[in-house]
Amino acid sequence: MRVLIIGAGIGGLTLAQALRRGGIDVAVYDRDPRVEATGGYRLHLDERACSALRRHLTPAHYQALLASSPGWRAFRRFAVADHRMRLLFAEPRPPSSETLMIGRIPLRRLLAYGLDDVLTFDATYTGHRAGPGGTVTAHFADGRTDRGDLLVGADGAGSRVAAALAGRPTTVPAGVSGIAGRTPLTSRTRTLVPELLREGPALAFGPRGVGLFVTVHDPAAGTLVDPASCADVPAVIEPPTLIWGALAPDGLYPGDPRTLDGAALIGLTDALLRGWDESVRALVRAGDPSSTAYFRFHTTDPGTDLTPWPAGAVTALGDAVHAMPPTGGMAAATAVRDADILAEELAQVLAGRSTIPMAVHRYQSRMSAYAPEAVRTSMQPLGWVHRLAGPVGTRLAQVTLPIVATAARLGRHVTGAPVA
Ligand SMILES: Cc1cc2nc3c(=O)[nH]c(=O)nc-3n(C[C@H](O)[C@H](O)[C@H](O)COP(=O)(O)OP(=O)(O)OC[C@H]3O[C@@H](n4cnc5c(N)ncnc54)[C@H](O)[C@@H]3O)c2cc1C
Numbered sequence: 001m002r003v004l005i006i007g008a009g010i011g012g013l014t015l016a017q018a019l020r021r022g023g024i025d026v027a028v029y030d031r032d033p034r035v036e037a038t039g040g041y042r043l044h045l046d047e048r049a050c051s052a053l054r055r056h057l058t059p060a061h062y063q064a065l066l067a068s069s070p071g072w073r074a075f076r077r078f079a080v081a082d083h084r085m086r087l088l089f090a091e092p093r094p095p096s097s098e099t100l101m102i103g104r105i106p107l108r109r110l111l112a113y114g115l116d117d118v119l120t121f122d123a124t125y126t127g128h129r130a131g132p133g134g135t136v137t138a139h140f141a142d143g144r145t146d147r148g149d150l151l152v153g154a155d156g157a158g159s160r161v162a163a164a165l166a167g168r169p170t171t172v173p174a175g176v177s178g179i180a181g182r183t184p185l186t187s188r189t190r191t192l193v194p195e196l197l198r199e200g201p202a203l204a205f206g207p208r209g210v211g212l213f214v215t216v217h218d219p220a221a222g223t224l225v226d227p228a229s230c231a232d233v234p235a236v237i238e239p240p241t242l243i244w245g246a247l248a249p250d251g252l253y254p255g256d257p258r259t260l261d262g263a264a265l266i267g268l269t270d271a272l273l274r275g276w277d278e279s280v281r282a283l284v285r286a287g288d289p290s291s292t293a294y295f296r297f298h299t300t301d302p303g304t305d306l307t308p309w310p311a312g313a314v315t316a317l318g319d320a321v322h323a324m325p326p327t328g329g330m331a332a333a334t335a336v337r338d339a340d341i342l343a344e345e346l347a348q349v350l351a352g353r354s355t356i357p358m359a360v361h362r363y364q365s366r367m368s369a370y371a372p373e374a375v376r377t378s379m380q381p382l383g384w385v386h387r388l389a390g391p392v393g394t395r396l397a398q399v400t401l402p403i404v405a406t407a408a409r410l411g412r413h414v415t416g417a418p419v420a
Helices: 010-021 047-056 059-066 104-112 160-166 262-272 278-285 331-350 356-389 391-409
Strands: 002-006 025-029 042-045 077-082 087-092 100-103 125-130 136-140 145-148 150-153 172-184 202-205 211-217 241-249 293-299 314-316
Touching: 002 010, 002 136, 002 145, 010 025, 010 047, 010 104, 010 331, 025 145, 042 047, 042 104, 042 331, 047 059, 047 100, 047 331, 059 100, 059 104, 100 104, 125 160, 136 150, 150 160, 160 314, 172 262, 172 278, 172 356, 202 356, 211 278, 211 356, 241 262, 241 278, 241 356, 262 278, 262 293, 293 356, 314 356, 331 356
Parallel strands: 002 025, 002 150, 077 202, 150 314
Antiparallel strands: 042 100, 077 087, 125 136, 136 145, 172 241, 172 293, 202 211, 211 241
């Protein structure tokens, strides 16, 4: 059995590692020129995703992931705050839960480790055709082709593979856009970091529907495994930074932010944060322009059939079928879960207990049971952004957020999503 994977992102590479370890022939194609030629900040992988990676990678390989990520002490709770960085409520995290919070580039590099002979970059998928004997042939922009028994679209939000299967785009803009960047943590900038970030990330909301995700990312400060002990597969340690990402309704951005460079995007973020906590604004202004980017959030309608095609020799996973904004911290973990399940079903084919279409059918129905919930959860903060965007929401934010913050400071139990 030969599996062609389009997209060497988080889901595609996890699938490639799992299939390879399971003895299945695999080829991965990505349009990027190199593995590290990508963007992204930090990804969160939950206990289930960690367990899948532990099973599908060699022990030395998984050890390198642990050594490249801060341990659970960096994520003891998730805080929701108002625009003055006053705690509204916090969700504590169990100390036992295995979690990876790893830079997207280190994660991609580590997931690609050992796959050099099956990984082709500079290869943009353009379409596919059914071939003889149930095979499928993938076509690429430079004219090359490849044939396999199964083609998997792991090509992310805006997937061409999934769109070809569904006969329509599987992803729509969510109406909210973001500007994200990194601020190097130095002796000066560390003094500006709000107290409430000591125990984990925070999502803050303010008037006009502006939100800000902010977190300290300092892998070397608290890895569970000593990076120096990673002799076989080297750890990838990023320098200490503050990662921030502003989000706001599309209509709040003047002009076309895609035309702006990093410095101008930082200026635009500072303008969006007018009236916010001054330390946070100073941290954003100290951001590294080369790390700053504008992006539009995309989503999939969780109420629709995610795989509206008959199971056969082509399928898709990850953001390609269930794009979700990063606001739930669930997209990467869900892509890893998909890859895990598809690999498990394909192992049955190799063992003679299933066929490729049956394996695809089982994967697609199992995935449809959990992915819509992840999309809904991830969309919730965008709902708050929309609700706070209008004049009523802004007034409500001005009046309600300080009251909720005071109540929280006084120790009263605040539940749910009171900001909306
Ligand atoms: C550049 C970038 C930065 C990101 N930054 C963050 C972040 O900071 N935080 C966060 O939570 N999420 C981020 N994400 C999204 C996050 O990686 C995914 O939501 C999650 O990991 C799900 O992974 P996936 O494998 O489905 O898709 P992805 O990890 O997005 O991978 C998709 C891959 O498919 C490739 N591809 C797309 N089209 C084609 C084509 N036609 N031919 C060949 N290859 C193709 C892309 O180059 C990419 O490598 C980012 C995604 C990208 C692409």
